[in-house]
Amino acid sequence: MGQAGATPPVTRWLAARAAGLKYGDLSEAAVTLARQCILDWFAVTIPGAAEPVVRILRDEILTDGAAPVASLVGSPERSSAINAALINGTASHSLDFDDVNLAILGHPTVALLPGLLALAEEIGADSNEVLTAFVAGYDVVCRTGALMSPGHYGHGFHATATIGSIGAAAACARLLGLDAETSATAYGIAATTASGLKSMFGTMCKPLHAGRAAQNGLQAARLAARGFTSRQDALECEQGFAATQSVNFNPEAAMLEAPFDHHIRNNLFKYHASCYLTHGAIEAGRALREQHGASSNAIQAIAIRVPPVTDRVCNIAKPETGLEAKFSLRLTVAMALAGRDTSAISTFEDVVTGEPELVRLRDMATIVFDETYPEAKAEVIIETSDAKRFTASCDAGVADTDLRRQGRKLEQKFDALVEPVLGRISADLRGALTAFGDGSSMTDVMKLARSAN
Incomplete structure (x- = not known):
C-alpha cells in the first residue's frame, strides 16, 4: 500500500467525479445503457419478489412497521426507504438473472438501483436525476472493482455485496446532491459495513448480499448527509477497504481518465437464469x-x-x-x-x-x-x-455493441418475465422504462411496478 502521504487519494477522486456529474454530461450510449439496465432490473425483480427468500425477509422486516414511503416492487405494499432497498435488492438478485460487469466480477445494478429508487420516492426525485445518479454509481462501483481486482474476489468476497455497497453509496450520495467531501464520507461508512462471502453461493444469502449492499449504500449516504463521520480515504488508507480485502491495489485503473460510459458499455445482460x-x-x-x-x-x-x-x-x-x-x-x-x-x-x-x-x-x-x-x-x-x-x-464476457438489438432482446425478456405477473400493466411499465430519464415522476413509475395481489 505504501505510506499514507504517497498513496493516491482514490476515495476523494472518485467522490469528486461522481458528485460533479450532470445529466447533460451523459453520452447517448450511457443513457441508452442505463435505461436498459433499469428495464432489466424491473424484469427480474417483479417475478423475483415472489421467491421464498423475499417472502421470509418481508415477513421478518415488515412486522416492525415503518413509514410507507417507498414501494416494494411486485407487491402492493410500501415501507420505509431503508426496508424497500433491502427487500427490493434481495428480490432483484433472487433469480440470479440480473446483469453483470466483469470489472467487479459481480452484479452492479442490483446493488445500485434499489436504494436509488427508494430514495427517489422518498424525496420526490424525477427519472432524470435517478438515471444520472445511477450512472455515477456505476462508474464508482466498476472503478472500485478495478482498484482491488482480482484479489478481492479471489479471496472469497462477493463483490456485489462489498464493492456494491460503495457504488450504492455513490449513487445515493449523488441523488442527494452531496458534495465531494460528504460523498467521500459516505463511501467510508459504506466500506466499514460491507460484507459478503462467496461461500454462500447457492443459498438464500447470495440474493441477500444485493439487498444489503443497496441498504448499506442508502444508509451511508443519508448518515453522511446528517453529519455522521468516517474516514474520507477509506478505500486506500492503511487497514482500509483495499488493504484488508485484497492483495491488489491498482489506483491507476481506478483513476483512469475515461468518460462515464467507459464501464457501462461493458455491461453484460443475462439471457439464462443461472450464474x-x-x-x-x-x-x-x-x-x-x-x-x-x-x-x-x-x-x-x-x-x-x-x-x-x-x-x-x-x-x-x-x-x-x-x-x-x-x-x-x-x-x-x-x-x-x-x-x-x-x-x-x-x-x-x-x-x-x-x-x-x-x-x-x-x-x-x-x-x-x-x-x-x-x-x-x-x-x-x-x-x-x-x-x-x-x-x-x-x-460470454464480450458485450453486445448493437444497442438496438440488445434493447429488443431485453424487451422480450421483460415481457416474458413481467407479463405473467402484472398482466396488461406490464406494457405500460415497459413503455415508461424504455423512456426513463424523460423527467417522469418516480411515483408514477413505481406505482406501475406494484402488483395488485
Missing part, C-alpha cells in the same frame, strides 16, 4: 445441439474447459436444489445439450436436479481449467457413440 460464469458453457452446449443435432442419448463423454475462477463460483458437482443448479457447470451444460430452456425461471426448480437424462449427462462431464481463458469463456467438447467428436466455444 453468469455458466453462460459461455451453456451457449457452447446449445451450439453443439443446434449445429450437430446430436441427441443426448448419443453423447458418451463431455469436457467443459473454463477458467479457474469458475471453480469456487459455479462448480457444484451434484446440485440438490434448483438454486444450487444455477451454480453447476455440469448440470447447466447438461440442460443445454438436452434442449432445456435455460432462459425460463421455471426450469430451475428442485426437480430438475434429479431428472435421469440430466443426471446422466451431468455425471459424464469433466471440468478442465485453463488459465489462459478470460473469466467468461468456455469450450464444450462432446464425444458420441459413433466415435465422433464435436467442439464449440463462447466468450
Whole structure:
C-alpha cells in the first residue's frame, strides 16, 4: 500500500467525479445503457419478489412497521426507504438473472438501483436525476472493482455485496446532491459495513448480499448527509477497504481518465437464469445441439474447459436444489445439450436436479481449467457413440455493441418475465422504462411496478 502521504487519494477522486456529474454530461450510449439496465432490473425483480427468500425477509422486516414511503416492487405494499432497498435488492438478485460487469466480477445494478429508487420516492426525485445518479454509481462501483481486482474476489468476497455497497453509496450520495467531501464520507461508512462471502453461493444469502449492499449504500449516504463521520480515504488508507480485502491495489485503473460510459458499455445482460460464469458453457452446449443435432442419448463423454475462477463460483458437482443448479457447470451444460430452456425461471426448480437424462449427462462431464481463458469463456467438447467428436466455444464476457438489438432482446425478456405477473400493466411499465430519464415522476413509475395481489 505504501505510506499514507504517497498513496493516491482514490476515495476523494472518485467522490469528486461522481458528485460533479450532470445529466447533460451523459453520452447517448450511457443513457441508452442505463435505461436498459433499469428495464432489466424491473424484469427480474417483479417475478423475483415472489421467491421464498423475499417472502421470509418481508415477513421478518415488515412486522416492525415503518413509514410507507417507498414501494416494494411486485407487491402492493410500501415501507420505509431503508426496508424497500433491502427487500427490493434481495428480490432483484433472487433469480440470479440480473446483469453483470466483469470489472467487479459481480452484479452492479442490483446493488445500485434499489436504494436509488427508494430514495427517489422518498424525496420526490424525477427519472432524470435517478438515471444520472445511477450512472455515477456505476462508474464508482466498476472503478472500485478495478482498484482491488482480482484479489478481492479471489479471496472469497462477493463483490456485489462489498464493492456494491460503495457504488450504492455513490449513487445515493449523488441523488442527494452531496458534495465531494460528504460523498467521500459516505463511501467510508459504506466500506466499514460491507460484507459478503462467496461461500454462500447457492443459498438464500447470495440474493441477500444485493439487498444489503443497496441498504448499506442508502444508509451511508443519508448518515453522511446528517453529519455522521468516517474516514474520507477509506478505500486506500492503511487497514482500509483495499488493504484488508485484497492483495491488489491498482489506483491507476481506478483513476483512469475515461468518460462515464467507459464501464457501462461493458455491461453484460443475462439471457439464462443461472450464474453468469455458466453462460459461455451453456451457449457452447446449445451450439453443439443446434449445429450437430446430436441427441443426448448419443453423447458418451463431455469436457467443459473454463477458467479457474469458475471453480469456487459455479462448480457444484451434484446440485440438490434448483438454486444450487444455477451454480453447476455440469448440470447447466447438461440442460443445454438436452434442449432445456435455460432462459425460463421455471426450469430451475428442485426437480430438475434429479431428472435421469440430466443426471446422466451431468455425471459424464469433466471440468478442465485453463488459465489462459478470460473469466467468461468456455469450450464444450462432446464425444458420441459413433466415435465422433464435436467442439464449440463462447466468450460470454464480450458485450453486445448493437444497442438496438440488445434493447429488443431485453424487451422480450421483460415481457416474458413481467407479463405473467402484472398482466396488461406490464406494457405500460415497459413503455415508461424504455423512456426513463424523460423527467417522469418516480411515483408514477413505481406505482406501475406494484402488483395488485
